[in-house]
Amino acid sequence: MDAIKLFFAFTKVSFLTQLEYPARYLVRAFGKILSFGGGFALLAIMLTRFGAIGTWSMYEVLLLYSVNILCYSIGATFAMPVCNLSARVRNGLIDYILTKPVNSMYLYVCQQVSAGYTTNYIISLFIMGVSLYNLDIGVTAFSVVYLVLSIIGGSLIHAAALIASGVPAFWLVKSHALSNIFYWEATRFIDYPINIYAGGVQFILTFLIPYAFINYYPVQLFLGRADTPFSSILTYLTPLVGVICFFLAYRFWEFGLNAYQSTGS
Amino acid sequence: MMYRSEFFLNIIGTLLFIYVQISIWCALLPSYATDAIVGSGQMVTFVIVSYLLRQASRTYFTRAFETKINHGNISIDLIRPISLKFMMFAEQLSENLSMILFACIPAAIISGFVWGIELVVGIPNMLLFGLSVLLAITLQFYIEYIAGMCVFWTRDSVYTSQALGGLILIFSGSTVPLWFYPDWLNIVGLFLPFRLMAFEPIRIFMGHADLSGAIEIIAHQALWIVGLYVLERLVWREIQNNVFIQGG
Numbered sequence: 001m002d003a004i005k006l007f008f009a010f011t012k013v014s015f016l017t018q019l020e021y022p023a024r025y026l027v028r029a030f031g032k033i034l035s036f037g038g039g040f041a042l043l044a045i046m047l048t049r050f051g052a053i054g055t056w057s058m059y060e061v062l063l064l065y066s067v068n069i070l071c072y073s074i075g076a077t078f079a080m081p082v083c084n085l086s087a088r089v090r091n092g093l094i095d096y097i098l099t100k101p102v103n104s105m106y107l108y109v110c111q112q113v114s115a116g117y118t119t120n121y122i123i124s125l126f127i128m129g130v131s132l133y134n135l136d137i138g139v140t141a142f143s144v145v146y147l148v149l150s151i152i153g154g155s156l157i158h159a160a161a162l163i164a165s166g167v168p169a170f171w172l173v174k175s176h177a178l179s180n181i182f183y184w185e186a187t188r189f190i191d192y193p194i195n196i197y198a199g200g201v202q203f204i205l206t207f208l209i210p211y212a213f214i215n216y217y218p219v220q221l222f223l224g225r226a227d228t229p230f231s232s233i234l235t236y237l238t239p240l241v242g243v244i245c246f247f248l249a250y251r252f253w254e255f256g257l258n259a260y261q262s263t264g265s
Numbered sequence: 266m267m268y269r270s271e272f273f274l275n276i277i278g279t280l281l282f283i284y285v286q287i288s289i290w291c292a293l294l295p296s297y298a299t300d301a302i303v304g305s306g307q308m309v310t311f312v313i314v315s316y317l318l319r320q321a322s323r324t325y326f327t328r329a330f331e332t333k334i335n336h337g338n339i340s341i342d343l344i345r346p347i348s349l350k351f352m353m354f355a356e357q358l359s360e361n362l363s364m365i366l367f368a369c370i371p372a373a374i375i376s377g378f379v380w381g382i383e384l385v386v387g388i389p390n391m392l393l394f395g396l397s398v399l400l401a402i403t404l405q406f407y408i409e410y411i412a413g414m415c416v417f418w419t420r421d422s423v424y425t426s427q428a429l430g431g432l433i434l435i436f437s438g439s440t441v442p443l444w445f446y447p448d449w450l451n452i453v454g455l456f457l458p459f460r461l462m463a464f465e466p467i468r469i470f471m472g473h474a475d476l477s478g479a480i481e482i483i484a485h486q487a488l489w490i491v492g493l494y495v496l497e498r499l500v501w502r503e504i505q506n507n508v509f510i511q512g513g
Binding site for chain 2 (some may be wrong): 035037039041043046049050054153176178180186189197201
């Protein structure tokens with residue numbers, strides 16, 4: 001109970017801080033709209049010209065893309081500070097966290113929770129709504145529940161990946177290039193339906209770094225498609241995969257924390 | 266040892282990026298046989314050249330300005346006998362050059378062997394391409410430098426550069442070539458400098474612009490650079506006269 005209160009206290013501070021600087025908030029919102037809107041715009045330009053990517057139609061691809069952006073935004077709201085861990089290791093914030101009687105990751109995330117993703121939620125939910133409307137999908141209670149569960153699962157996968165790319169900072173290894181490939185380059189693959197890639201790449205994205213579960217598999221179920229390369233059962237697994245990934249990332253964090261030696265600053 | 270692994274990882278990262286782009290074009294182009302402006306071989310060339318150009322012209326000016334402003338170092342830069350702009354351009358250029366030499370060129374050669382790159386133009390066009398690349402880099406540096414100076418007012422580098430990044434993404438035609446854009450968007454783009462930073466130079470490389478066309482592109486770039494130079498001087502004077510500098 002206290003833990004939840006703590007979370008809301010920090011989150012409130014974070015959002016109120018943001019509102020203290022309205023001009024800055026507007027600049028941020030404008031920047032986000034242009035950069036994330038730009039991604040959507042390019043995809044829309046491509047799809048209006050070509051009609052479809054392989055067997056996927058325009059609104060199906062946009063739905064796929066918006067689910068990914070939404071999961072990224074939710075995951076990053078909490079986990080982006082962990083991805084940027086090295087800066088906090090250097091300025092000694094981790095020592096402060098370790099001296100408090102609360103779970104270290106929980107406190108760290110609460111304290112750093114970001115209020116900067118509100119525009120992302122709005123853009124991605126808007127595009128998602130437009131795609132669903134144009135696809136004319138019959139909405140049932142089951143599909144809504146499943147969509148919500150999948151988005152939670154997908155957000156957990158994004159969060160886990162962000163955590164995993166930040167934790168090596170505990171060993172004070174500058175692993176910029178590695179985390180760049182592992183997260184920023186590899187998640188580019190799921191901007192598009194993964195059946196356009198070679199079989200080996202699909203395998204990696206499913207079983208080794210399971211980013212395909214963020215959008216490709218769950219969206220299939222929603223669209224009533226069956227483009228799944230390995231087994232149709234994969235379309236149901238996103239929530240489970242999310243929980244497993246997050247658990248592994250959490251263990252990795254604990255492992256890193258045990259190896260951590262303060263920088264003494 | 267650290268640096269060697271970093272070197273290989275950068276090459277792998279580049280290859281991944283190029284692979285995603287090529288896969289998407291291979292999926293799109295077969296369904297697009299009606300007016301074939303380009304085949305998939307030419308798209309591969311486009312993807313690789315556009316990647317090299319983007320790496321050569323990337324900058325961190327907005328972030329550098331924010332650090333300088335927040336820490337107050339800018340006050341020292343203002344009284345140095347060498348121009349701040351010149352210093353930042355030179356620093357960025359050398360950084361980009363090392364990235365190009367040690368990650369992008371090796372990756373481009375590998376992808377050239379794997380997917381095939383088409384060299385169609387003769388030496389005169391190649392020289393003009395080289396010149397227009399230099400101008401494209403200068404153009405991008407000027408635009409980002411001016412955006413960086415705006416941080417004096419916006420006080421935020423991340424989102425200033427994100428906003429500019431969005432405009433460049435849409436109008437430079439480096440990800441989706443401008444052939445595929447709807448006409449109205451291309452007309453808007455004609456009034457902006459961004460297409461001269463990527464799409465037009467690449468067109469010279471691909472042989473889509475003849476000699477006179479290439480010279481026209483270069484003239485356009487030069488005109489924009491002159492215009493941006495004037496704008497930069499004006500903003501700079503405004504900063505020197507009216508900006509409040511934090512104590513640092």
